[in-house]
Amino acid sequence: MTDHAPVLLVEGLSVRRGEQLAVEQVSFQLARETDTALVGPNGAGKSSLVGALLGLHPRASGTVQILGHPLGPTGELPRSVRAEIAYLPQSLALQGRFPLTVGEFVGFGADAPGLSLAWLGNRRRTEAVLRALKRTGCQDLAERRLSELSGGQLKRVLLAFCVVRPRQLLVLDEAQAGLDAPSSEQFQQLLLELRRQEGWTVLQVSHDLEMVRRSCDQVLCLNRRLRCSGAPDHALSPARLAELYGPNVVPYRHHHAGVPGHG
Amino acid sequence: MPGFLAMADAAGLLEVLGQPFMQRALLGGLLTGALGGLLGSFAVLRQLSFFSDALGHSALLGISLGILLGVNPTLVLIPFAVLFALLVNQLVARSGLPADALLNIVYSTSLAFAVVALNLVETYRGGIQQLLFGDILGISWSDLTVIAVLFLGALAYLAFSLRAQVLLTLNSDLAGAFGVGANRHRLIFIVLLAVVVAVSIKAVGVLLISAFVVIPACGGRLVSRHFPLYALASATLGGGCALLGLLGSGLTNLPSGPCVVIVQFAGFLLALLVSQQTSRSPAVAVPVRPQIPGAGPVDPESR
Numbered sequence: 001m002t003d004h005a006p007v008l009l010v011e012g013l014s015v016r017r018g019e020q021l022a023v024e025q026v027s028f029q030l031a032r033e034t035d036t037a038l039v040g041p042n043g044a045g046k047s048s049l050v051g052a053l054l055g056l057h058p059r060a061s062g063t064v065q066i067l068g069h070p071l072g073p074t075g076e077l078p079r080s081v082r083a084e085i086a087y088l089p090q091s092l093a094l095q096g097r098f099p100l101t102v103g104e105f106v107g108f109g110a111d112a113p114g115l116s117l118a119w120l121g122n123r124r125r126t127e128a129v130l131r132a133l134k135r136t137g138c139q140d141l142a143e144r145r146l147s148e149l150s151g152g153q154l155k156r157v158l159l160a161f162c163v164v165r166p167r168q169l170l171v172l173d174e175a176q177a178g179l180d181a182p183s184s185e186q187f188q189q190l191l192l193e194l195r196r197q198e199g200w201t202v203l204q205v206s207h208d209l210e211m212v213r214r215s216c217d218q219v220l221c222l223n224r225r226l227r228c229s230g231a232p233d234h235a236l237s238p239a240r241l242a243e244l245y246g247p248n249v250v251p252y253r254h255h256h257a258g259v260p261g262h263g
Numbered sequence: 264m265p266g267f268l269a270m271a272d273a274a275g276l277l278e279v280l281g282q283p284f285m286q287r288a289l290l291g292g293l294l295t296g297a298l299g300g301l302l303g304s305f306a307v308l309r310q311l312s313f314f315s316d317a318l319g320h321s322a323l324l325g326i327s328l329g330i331l332l333g334v335n336p337t338l339v340l341i342p343f344a345v346l347f348a349l350l351v352n353q354l355v356a357r358s359g360l361p362a363d364a365l366l367n368i369v370y371s372t373s374l375a376f377a378v379v380a381l382n383l384v385e386t387y388r389g390g391i392q393q394l395l396f397g398d399i400l401g402i403s404w405s406d407l408t409v410i411a412v413l414f415l416g417a418l419a420y421l422a423f424s425l426r427a428q429v430l431l432t433l434n435s436d437l438a439g440a441f442g443v444g445a446n447r448h449r450l451i452f453i454v455l456l457a458v459v460v461a462v463s464i465k466a467v468g469v470l471l472i473s474a475f476v477v478i479p480a481c482g483g484r485l486v487s488r489h490f491p492l493y494a495l496a497s498a499t500l501g502g503g504c505a506l507l508g509l510l511g512s513g514l515t516n517l518p519s520g521p522c523v524v525i526v527q528f529a530g531f532l533l534a535l536l537v538s539q540q541t542s543r544s545p546a547v548a549v550p551v552r553p554q555i556p557g558a559g560p561v562d563p564e565s566r
Contacts, residue, residue, distance in 0.1 A: 056439040079442060087440030092433040095308070099484050099493035100429060108426045113442030118426040119491045145488050146433075171440070 005068055007032050007169050007201040008053065013062035015045065015052040021060060022048035026226045030169075030218075035195060035202040037212040037232075040222040041245050046205045049222065050173050053203075054087060067168060083112040086162035086200075088172040092154065098147035102138060102157050103129055105146055109161040132164035135197075136190060152183035156190065163194055170195070172204040176211070184208065188215060209236055279513045284400055288513070291402040292505040292523070294410045295463040298417060300479035300501020302459050304494045305421070307480040308432045311456065312473060314351070317366040318460045319472030321347050321373035325461075326394055326469075327380035337406060337465065344461035347373075348453045397468035397520030399509060410462050417455055421494070424448060429490060466505065468520035478527040479504065482534035486541070504530045 006029035015023040022045040030036050038046050051057035053064055055075020064071040069081045077085075086109075109132075110125045111118045118125075133139045136156045141149065149157060155175060162170055172191075176184045188211055195202055206212055212219055212232055219235035221227045221244045228235050228244070279285050306312060325343030329336035347369070354365045393401075421428065427448050430438035435445050460472055467475050483497030508523030515522070 051436065054436070054440045056436055075439070077442075082442040085440060087437055089434045089437050092437070094433070097484050098308070099487050100433075100490045101488055104490055105429075105433075108430065109441075111426075115423040116426065117422060143488070173436070 004032075006030055006065075007067060008203065009063075009065040010053065011063050013049070013052060013064060014060040015048045015057055016060040017048050017057070022224065023052065023222070024225050025062070026222070027062075028220055028226065028229060030201050030203060032201055033195075033199050034217040035192075035204070035215060036218040036220060037216040038203060038205045038220045038222055039207070039209065039212060039236075039244070040227075044223045046222055047173060050171060050203070050205060054085065054171060079113055083165075084168040086167040086170045088155075088158050088162060088170065088175045090174045090177050092146065092158075094147040096147060098145060100146050101142065102144050102146060102149070102160075103133070103142035106132055106138075106157065106160045106164050109164045112165070128164050129160075132160040135163055135194065136160040151178050152180075152187065155179065155183075155187050159187075159190060159194060163198060166198065168199070168201060170200045170202045172202065172206075174205050174207065176206065176208060184211070209241070212236065275514055276510070279510075284402075285513050287402050287404065287407055288399045288519075289506055289509055291407055291410055292399055292466050292509040292519070293502045294407075294414050295459075295466050296475065296479070296505025296523070297498040297502030298410070298414050298459045299463055299475035299505075300483065300497040300499070301417060301421065301494060302456050303476035303478075303480035303501065304483055304497035305428050305432070305452065306456055306476055307484070309428075309452075311453070312477045313363050313366055314453070315456060315460050315476040316473035317351075317370035318344060318347055318457055319464065319469045320370045321377075322461060322464055322472075323377035323394060323469050324373040324380070326464075327377045327384070330384050331380055337462075340461040340464065341409075341458055344457035345454055348457035349450075352450060352453055393468070393518075394464075395468050395470050395520075396518035397464070397466050397471070397523070399466040399519045400513070402465055406462070406465065413458060413462060417459065420451065420455065424451075425490070425494075428452065466509070466519055467523055468518070471520045471524045474524045474527060475501065475505075478524070478531050482527075482531040485531075485534040485538040500527070500530050500534070 008030040010029065011027045013023060013026045014021055026049060028036075038049065040046055048057060052059050053066075053071075055071055055077060058074060066077060067081050067084055069078055071077055104119065106129045107125050108118055110128045129142070130139070133142055136159045138153070138156050138160050141153060141157065146154070146157070158175070175191075176187055179187060191202075192215060194200070204216075213236055216232055218229065219232050220229045221235055221240065223244055228240050234240075280289075303315075306315065322340055322344060325340045325347075326336040328343070329339035332339070351362070351366060351369055354360075354369070355362045358365065427438065427443040430441055430443055431445055431448060439445050456476075460476070463475050464472055479501035480497045482500045483493050483495075487493035487496050504527040505523050508526040509519055511517070511526065512519040512522035
């Protein structure tokens with residue numbers, strides 16, 4: 001794969017959820033080391049689209065290529081390509097006293113996919129985990145149970161899970177949901193920093209249009225079909241937002257002092 | 264001295280331990296108890312506790328069919344348990360109804376058929392207590408071989424798929440994106456759990472089988488924060504309590520199932536005590552404020 005080839009290439013993708021098409025005839029591509037936001041109202045098909053791209057939901061039609069490799073009909077990808085993808089979900093199903101420490105969880109991300117004894121002590125893995133925790137500001141959390149973390153801490157630990165091993169494509173599904181404004185801002189700042197260091201290509205589902213406007217290179221506006229796409233100033237213009245969300249949406253810009261890139 | 268305690272002395276203990284049937288029972292109890300604890304450590308986190316309970320009750324139908332057909336019930340029980348697991352899995356996938364409601368439908372119906380079938384078998388009425396509360400003293404060498412093979416198989420599968428199982432428990436999309444075959448692992452685990460429940464019924468009976476899976480896992484969870492230690496603690500608690508419970512059963516002539524479950528409950532209380540002592544200890548690390556490199560101070564969030 002050349003450096004100019006897209007990391008993700010989607011052509012004519014439709015996804016069926018139950019009886020209906022949740023996503024219809026969507027085409028787009030992600031250039032290397034860019035940050036793309038997927039926005040749209042609730043029920044627009046964003047999570048279905050992400051699920052289909054990761055091979056979690058079957059496709060009704062269309063093709064998906066990740067790092068030049070076609071995604072199989074039921075989500076098959078070569079293990080070497082799968083190893084290049086990181087996914088950051090909205091939340092984890094953590095019951096009280098979940099017997100898993102932060103260090104153990106991040107260690108699970110250190111080995112490539114496949115059956116392995118990923119829980120056994122291993123010097124290379126331990127060092128990788130410590131580095132990842134340090135880079136995400138979680139070094140003091142290593143021995144804490146995952147279920148003891150706050151929302152903001154958990155998101156940073158999930159980023160540590162992604163950064164513990166080199167990856168090329170990072171997909172975030174409303175990763176900032178449930179965070180208060182300062183925590184969300186800190187998370188976005190950390191993500192930006194790691195993206196630059198790691199050379200990640202990012203696709204993030206988000207409802208925070210102001211963050212999208214500030215941080216992303218490209219916006220995909222989805223409401224079952226792709227309604228518009230392009231640079232944030234173009235795709236998030238008041239007229240296009242009204243078309244996407246309805247006429248009553250009022251574009252709102254909030255301001256945080258000292259946030260890089262904020263204007 | 265009450266009759267059931269008549270043998271509960273050192274001489275009685277030695278006499279009981281010298282019996283080959285008791286040795287087989289203890290070994291079988293140790294292995295099935297450890298298996299129940301090991302599988303339970305995953306099942307409880309995956310919220311499959313009710314599955315083992317429902318399977319235990321439904322197993323009575325498998326046993327009844329074995330008796331009606333004149334086949335050794337143990338031989339019928341394993342395929343029956345596997346069929347039960349596959350049926351429930353399909354029902355959950357196809358109906359879209361909650362798993363607990365479907366389990367309730369399947370196990371109530373199975374139990375109803377089982378009671379009808381047992382009523383048709385005049386000669387078996389007297390042995391119903393062994394089915395309900397366990398009779399591990401009847402365990403044979405071939406039963407032990409099946410249990411040992413199952414134990415080794417489960418241990419190997421869980422050791423190699425531990426990461427996949429934990430990720431699946433935390434978030435199935437996260438696991439899928441990581442390349443974990445979610446459906447395949449889910450199915451293998453449910454079938455494995457069904458088989459373990461089936462072979463454990465001889466030790467603990469159909470009524471108390473879920474305790475075999477749930478209590479050691481909850482005890483293990485109270486005293487461990489690392490996943491491998493949690494699985495090990497649950498298996499140890501399951502095996503150890505089964506051993507002690509069966510010894511008690513052998514010495515007192517009480518049914519094996521209730522004896523094991525009472526010892527398991529004592530083990531759970533002990534784990535609770537230990538966990539409370541540990542959480543009071545000042546040696547537990549209190550995390551300091553995390554710092555994000557290049558960012559300002561972080562708010563001291565706490566849930």
